[in-house]
Amino acid sequence: MKTWLWTAALAGTLLLGACKKNSPGTGTPTAPGSTAGLTDKVVTDKLTLPWEVLWGPDNKLWITERGGKISNVDPATGAITVIATLSDVVSRGEGGLLGMVLHPDFTTTPEVFVAYNYDKNGTYTKKIVKFTYSGGTLINPVVLIDNIPAANIHNGTRLAISPDKKLFITSGDAAAASRAQDKNNPAGKIQRINLDGSIPADNPTAGSPVWSYGHRNPQGLVFVGDRLYSSEHGNSTDDEVNIIQKGRNFGWPNVEGLCNTDAEKAFCSVNDVAEPIQIWTPTIAPSGIDYYNKDAIPQWKGSLLLAVLKDSELLQLKLNTAGTAVEAVHTFYKGKYGRMRDVAISPAGKVYIITSNGSNDRLIEVSGK
Template sequence: MKKWLFCLAAVSLFLFSACKKDNATDNGGDEPAADVKLTDAVLAQGLSFPWEILYGPDNMLWITERSGKISRVNPSTGAVMPVITLSDVVSQGEGGLLGMVLHPDFATTPEVFVAYNYNKSGVYTKKVVKFTYNGSTLVNPVVLIDNIPAASTHNGTRLAISPDKKLFITSGDAATASRAQDQNNTAGKIQRINLDGTIPADNPNQGSSLWSYGHRNPQGLVFVGDKLYSSEHGNTTDDEVNIILKGRNYGWPNVEGLCSTGSEPGFCNINNVVEPIFAWTPTIAPSGVDYYNSDAIPQWKNSLLLAVLKDSELLQLKLNAAGDKVEVVNTFYKSAYGRMRDVAVSPAGEVFIITSNGNNDKIIKVAKE
């Protein structure tokens, strides 16, 4: 009953906010006079299944495409400048070249971290590789972590670097649900390593990259201060947004959403399961997420911006002051551009969204009028 009521409330909140025009804004009733009008436009097109978009310290957009291509994009003109195509990437179903993040001290340490699928002795596998950007291309590859199970679905694979410069990696269950609860298997996990690939001494399990487990398909990851948020695909119910905590279990496949149905409460009590801060039933297929806190669009301040695939939209998840609850959900650009895979926010408060339609995919730029 608890889960049913939670899902009903989430759907009601979602439907209430979804019936807005594409450029409608709502800040949850706080100072409506401060709202600004938004404009959206296609910045670049002709892409093929882009996965990652981020705003780099070099003031350029960086994107990956599943086929193996990494590019830089001018955020003003939309000019796409190829950086490299990784020859050993194998794109199979939803797999291929996926997550990417740049070193936070990129000006002095121009390192680029990427995660991708490849064939290792005939076995589809994921690895994370660190490259150096020499001003035109990527050189000096160093494999940081390897042998992560991969599949044509449920790869997860977002990367984020924490304020204390640890690399976090999401991995789905690679289409085998039981892997998620097996702490000796790297599928269905969020992993944490040092930027040189070594294992931090303060990880939950000595000598292991595991940070959290019980994940099905986490496709979004963002730090807000030292708080780590992840978006995750559910099965037939309960897509989730979670706050990721050290050593904790997120339930899959034994728990979907809240610990409230059948054997779930007992499993949660025994296994230290963390419940999501928000969940959707019916599922919406949440993907990449970024944090917005710029004065440029004041009604979006202190919000997670979530790219959504199945429901083809951008969601604003307005957080409470503590950042541990979603207070308001607002919907933008529903069905205007098709499936949305990832979102990035610039220091100036502009928002960039990539689509995932597989045919002439685009970068959409959103800003105040």
């Protein structure tokens, strides 16, 4: 889960085989989930285009807003405390201040990792910056990686730290689909670096941060056991949930969703393409994900929870025991709160969702009755 305390094992290479055939979900109508055992409430409605929500070691929700603000929110009172406003953030279209993650040993190593877009000599660009949290604010910025293409659309960007303390970064194709298949271009990739910005010796290609490629616009990322799951926006068809694997090609733009047309089958066979475990056509616009494995809401245990933008809902993706397939999909709060951007889970099992409607965006708490 996306809390500061990581309990998952290292995300290693999951060799499911090229063009794996796991009978993924096909986006057929989802069943309405029962809210009989749930209580939902608005914690605050004073956010503006929030992107990331995390449960912090201070028992607060840490939130980024695309305009450049990092805050924490008291879940009991809804009080918002601004931690920092990053002056060089440039919010343009879907860009701005995006992903954030806290060091897994935050109490002894109070580091905050953020990803944001800025203007670099007239070119819209993304960088990953590490800050130190001290005295209630962020100090000592260190740029870990720079020169990731950015655009008004398709920026990614979600961050996650693996149990062996590697930083994973999702990046969209930045509105140029051909970048996704170019291993020398950081757009359309999931990258993996050390927490000091250096490149791990066991990355797929020596000296390269690229971990996987062929991505269009992945906006969700979470570790579950020894697996790394990502949610990804499709084009006009085939939104996806993928299990991310070392060195694998995820197909875009040559493959959308499954390897099921003649051209796609040929490309998949030659290029070791990994298929998604869940797809949606028509598209729903999936964004942030987290993994629920608490007892507080028993019906959600063993599920990915997915915040959905276009279809304005929270989806429960019940995983099979092995974690390799989605057994069922249930929808919650469809249309009630508008576009949902990200989701986080507290140690006590409460679920927090942020919306992405514009001004007066909300932080919502869902708990078991």
